[in-house]
Each structure stands twice: as C-alpha cells, then as structure tokens.
Amino acid sequence: MADLLTERSQNILEAIVEDYISSAEPVGSRAISRKHNFNLSPASVRNVMADLEDMGLLCSPHTSAGRIPTGKGFQYYIDTLLEVRDLNQIEKKNLHNSYRFQNMKMEDIMQEVGRVLSGLSQYTGLVMAPKFISTVFRQIEFLRLSQGRLLMIYVSETGLVQNKVIEADPTLTTSDLEQIGNYLNSELNGLSIHEVRSKLKRELQEDQSHFDKLKKRALSLSCAALQDDVEDQLYVSGASLMLGQPEFSTPEQMQRMIQTLESKKNLIELLDRGQSAEGVQIFIGSESSHVDLSDCSLITSNFSNQKGAIGTLGVIGPVRMNYSQVVPIVDFTAQLVSRVLDREIE
Amino acid sequence: MADLLTERSQNILEAIVEDYISSAEPVGSRAISRKHNFNLSPASVRNVMADLEDMGLLCSPHTSAGRIPTGKGFQYYIDTLLEVRDLNQIEKKNLHNSYRFQNMKMEDIMQEVGRVLSGLSQYTGLVMAPKFISTVFRQIEFLRLSQGRLLMIYVSETGLVQNKVIEADPTLTTSDLEQIGNYLNSELNGLSIHEVRSKLKRELQEDQSHFDKLKKRALSLSCAALQDDVEDQLYVSGASLMLGQPEFSTPEQMQRMIQTLESKKNLIELLDRGQSAEGVQIFIGSESSHVDLSDCSLITSNFSNQKGAIGTLGVIGPVRMNYSQVVPIVDFTAQLVSRVLDREIE
DNA sequence: GTTAGCACTCAATCATGGTGAGTGCTAACA
DNA sequence: TGTTAGCACTCACCATGATTGAGTGCTAAC
Structure with a gap:
C-alpha cells in the first residue's frame, strides 16, 4: 500500500489528516498550499486530492466543501505516516507524578488510571481490570x-x-x-x-x-x-469529554455515544479481542462490529504483572484523535501500571 | 399554603401539571377548558392562570405560549395534590419478579437494583450502597x-x-x-x-x-x-435515558447532565442528606446547591437491614417526572431491598 | 507537469412574510 | 359579582428566497 503513493501524495495526505485533526473541518486545497510550503498551487493540490479520493483515502461531504480523511485514510496515516516519539525523562516523570497509587487496592488503582488517562488526553479513559x-x-x-x-x-x-x-x-x-x-x-x-x-x-x-x-x-x-462467571470490571472515566468533541455535537450522536459507553459488556468484548497483542493498539471505529463505534477510535495497551494477569487500558475518542500525543501516554501508562502491580514502584 | 388556593384553582393547577407531565409542552387555556370538563371557558381559565402565575406557581416562556408549572408549582402539586396509590398485589409481584437477586453479592444486588429501577421508570436509576x-x-x-x-x-x-x-x-x-x-x-x-x-x-x-x-x-x-475513608459506592444506571427527555435535548443540556451524573461525589453528598428520613423523598432540582440539578427531580427512599445498615436508592429524572407512577416503584423497591439484605426473600 | 482562470456547486446566513396558538383586556351578560 | 364572547396583539415557527463565500472540476496556456 505504502508504495502506491508518491512522496508528494503522502505529504499532502499527511497535511490533510493533521489539519483535520486540529480543526475538525474539511480541509481545502488552498489551505494546504498556503500553510505547508510544498510550493504547489491549489490547483495542483486539487489534482492530488482527486487521486487520493479515487483511492478511498479522502472524501468530501459535498461538492463545495474541502476533503476529510476516510477511515481508510486514517488507517494509512497511522500505519505509514504517524511518527510516535517516546516521552522524554521529564515527561515520564510528570506522567508518573500525575498518578497517586499509594496504598491503593486494585479497584482504586484502576479508577485512578482511568481518571488520569482521561484528564491528560481530554478523551474518555477506559480501564479493564485483570480478569479473575x-x-x-x-x-x-x-x-x-x-x-x-x-x-x-x-x-x-x-x-x-x-x-x-x-x-x-x-x-x-x-x-x-x-x-x-x-x-x-x-x-x-x-x-x-x-x-x-x-x-x-x-x-x-x-x-x-x-x-x-x-x-x-x-x-x-x-x-x-472458581467458575469464571465473575464479570470483568470496566472503568469508564470522562464520558462527558466525548460530548465536547465536534463530531458528537448533535443530540442524536451524543445519545448514541453515551449508550455505547454505557454498554460495558460490548466494550469489554471489544477490548478482549486485543488482549493477546503487545504494545499499543489502535482500532478505528468503523470496522468494529458489535459496538456502535462509528467515528470513534480506540487506543489501547495491555498491562500485566509478572505472574501474567492481564488488563487493558486506553482511551476512546473521535477518529480524529491526536494520535501522536495520546499513543505515548497510553503506552507509558501501561508500563507504569504493570510495574505498580508488581509493587516495583508506587 | 393549601388554604390560599380555591378548589377551582387547585383543579386547574393539577390539570396543568398533569398535562405538562405528559406533553412537556406549555399548556394553554383552551386545552384545559376542553379536555377537562370544568365547564369553564378558556377566558375563565385564563383568569385563574393569571392568578396562579402571580403566586409563582406557573410561568410562561413567552407571551404567546401556554403556561408551565414552576418548581414551586411542582412542589405544591407534590405536597398537596399528588395522590400516590399503593401498588396492588399483582404489580408488587411483577416488580418483585423483575429482580433477580439469587446468589448475588452486595455489589451485584446494588447494580441490579439500579438496572431495574431505570428500566421500569425510564429515568436514570441511582443506588447508594450502605456505608461501611x-x-x-x-x-x-x-x-x-x-x-x-x-x-x-x-x-x-x-x-x-x-x-x-x-x-x-x-x-x-x-x-x-x-x-x-x-x-x-x-x-x-x-x-x-x-x-x-x-x-x-x-x-x-x-x-x-x-x-x-x-x-x-x-x-x-x-x-x-477501620477508618472511614472507604468511599461510598454509587451506582448510576440508564444515564442515556435522561438524554431522551425533551428538557435535555440540546447539546449543552446533555453535556451538563452527563457531567452531573459523572460527579458521583456530589450526588453522594446530596443523597446523604436524606439518609435520616423515612419513606419516599422528593427533591426538586432548583433548590439543591452543590450539584447542578436544575430541571431535575430526585425520588429516593432509604433501605436498611435490621442491623441498621442504610443505603439509598431512587430515580433521577426531569422535574416533569411522572411522580404518581415512579413513587410507588421506588417505595416498594426500597422495601424489597431491605428484606433481601436480611435474607428474608430472594 | 504546473498553473491561472472561470463557471459551477452548495452549505450557511439572513431577511421576509405568513400562520397559528395563545394571551390580556374590555365590555356585555346572567 | 362571576362568567364569557370578542378582539387586538404577541411571538415562536416555518417556508421562501436572496446573498455570500469557500471550494471544486475542467480547460487552456505556460
């Protein structure tokens, strides 16, 4: 897939995705040619955009609007263009200090992690405690x-x-x-x-x-x-932050979103599917089946202690999420929680 | 207060409140004179309405709309006019059967109660577990x-x-x-x-x-x-049902509502205040201080076992709630839970 | 291959006027 | 004195139409 795009197309796609992430508005050819110095006229940009649209990476809500990335476009961006930097020492320290794990039992830790994740990312935090x-x-x-x-x-x-x-x-x-x-x-x-x-x-x-x-x-x-009918615990924090996102600004979307976040069973099922993977995972909503996560993305990572108890934590937000910012937070938090469970740190 | 109103005024107030409860729309004089057979012309009804408005029991959103009850109007309705019938045996049986308490630990019972309360009332269920x-x-x-x-x-x-x-x-x-x-x-x-x-x-x-x-x-x-810093558990179920109510139909109101339901600390504080009372209590939102419950009402009742552990359960909905329907449900559920805690029934 | 130019599209905004539900007031009636 | 018919008035709501502006696709020239 990566080979199918020229470098110029990639640059323009990246510019569009990033503009769209920060503005939530369709991105026009003029804006691209002005803000990013590709030395290309709007008309040339338009040609490229038309190509990208043909490939299913962009779409336009209507003829006279700009373009917005499709799910596939975001997927391409995440797979190929997104550069996730690691947190530096100071940021790690700060993140660590955001958490207060002293003398906390498991449930409190899970809740605290959700609270901080949602606070830092300004999206909704999800934490699934290790299974019984x-x-x-x-x-x-x-x-x-x-x-x-x-x-x-x-x-x-x-x-x-x-x-x-x-x-x-x-x-x-x-x-x-x-x-x-x-x-x-x-x-x-x-x-x-x-x-x-x-x-x-x-x-x-x-x-x-x-x-x-x-x-x-x-x-x-x-x-x-010891039969395994003990329900998994899922902690959802900061649901109201989702409602502040422009993609969920209509009453119908809001209600749909809250219903999704309330149906913990379905969310658990979704998170379960990623429990075998390593590192940070990104789901783009449109794909997922049971749960109504259209327009949503999920950034998750598993945490575990040395004895192998596995939980999942992450963030749910609009597809138009600031991946480069949130991914390292989720990643490092998962590492942090793993170590807390082994009582290596507090 | 009750003495200040003539019987006719009371009847008209009652009619207005009940019409408003079922329609969520301002109620006009014509509708009152037609639907309820007071044998009064709209003009006469208008005179009475003007009086009720002067007393602060009604208000009109604008000159050419009907009247809606104020918080004070609802309060008067609840205190003086509302007749709460007890559930009959069949209804009690049905309600009892809605719950499945078999082999449930405390937390599961609380969750189940919230689920059923919200399901039956179509408002949002609240359950506060007995304090440590x-x-x-x-x-x-x-x-x-x-x-x-x-x-x-x-x-x-x-x-x-x-x-x-x-x-x-x-x-x-x-x-x-x-x-x-x-x-x-x-x-x-x-x-x-x-x-x-x-x-x-x-x-x-x-x-x-x-x-x-x-x-x-x-x-x-x-x-x-045994220091008492163990947090109270509050279970909120059916938050999305609140968003279906016409009084919370704008995005701002929705977001406000969800924030309110997410701030469990404040809700707990509010519920705590009613823990000394007996029987069903009704709070009308506008009064309450910390929590932003404008346009909301709270119908609660305490439950307890014979050893004196006290919890609270209830329903939160728009002020325009169907009190006569919900009050008996809350009442009987509290009795039911009390007995379940003593293991008298399952 | 790139770009300027141009006609075209279409959401968004605003002003306009008509409609209808509802009110308050007044004067007549029982 | 309480009740009611009549009437002018208010105002949210809705449909209509004009205007604007951001953006596009296409074509022809560079």
Missing part, C-alpha cells in the same frame, strides 16, 4: 451467610479481592469450611486460576476411588466457586 | 502484600466485603497477623463499625497500664484499618 481467570491464587476463604449460602472470598497475588455467593450443601459445618479453606490454601498457592481449575478437575476424577469425604467436598466446592 | 461505617462487623482478615503493606479484608453481617490496603509495622509476622485477626474476630462480632471504633479507642486507652503487646498491636492495627 488470569490471576494467581493467593488465598481463599469461605463464610456462611445463611443455611445453604456461602460467601467465597478470593484474594489474588496482586491483592485483587473477588467475592461471590455460592449455594452449598447446608450440612457443612463451620469447622468443615475452615478445614476446606486450609486444604485449598496449602494446595493451590501460587497457581493461576487456570491451573487451579485443571488441577481440581484432575483430582476430582482421580479421587473417585479412595474416599476422603472432606477433600472431595473441598474440591467440588472450590470448583463451583 | 453503618455495617455490622462479621469478620476481619489481614493479608501481607509486601513488607510493610497489609491488605485488610472486612466482611459485614450482610456479606458486604470491603478491602483496603494499610501500612503497618513490617516486623509483624504472619502468625502475629493470624492471632490479631482471631482476637478481633472474637471480640468484635456483632458490633457495628461505630461501636467497634469506640470500643477500640476505649481499650487502647485502658491498656496503657498492663502491656499485652500483641493485643495493643491488634488494637492499633484495626483502628487504622
């Missing part, structure tokens, strides 16, 4: 709520606390529960939930023969408890 | 995260799980922590956090003399852990 299933076992505790109902409290290596109500055999005594807890805590320490599950399944089968009743109960109880 | 401080102690657990950092896990009588990271003396061993936990669990069971705090303070002072070092450590550690 990807965490490493640290401790489990059972507590009787009523006859047949138990509260399971599960703590991961990073201090993530999950809890869940489960139905259980009402004949279990409190001391049974304590013993079951002790057994599980000694057996499962340091394993990921993933590993825990397969271990439990294996043992449940093997145990068919010799009947240690308590152990069996422990196994089946924890099997029930 | 008002819960009854059930169990506490300490877990070491790193050298000097502990994770405290606190479980209330109702199964509300709070957790918090605290700094602590790094020389505490794991078995110290276990003993401290055991001590606290046996001593504090069944007390409210409020009582726990005063008990701890008292004992810390009394203990100056005879030095049980471990006990002292337990006391000071739990004192630190």
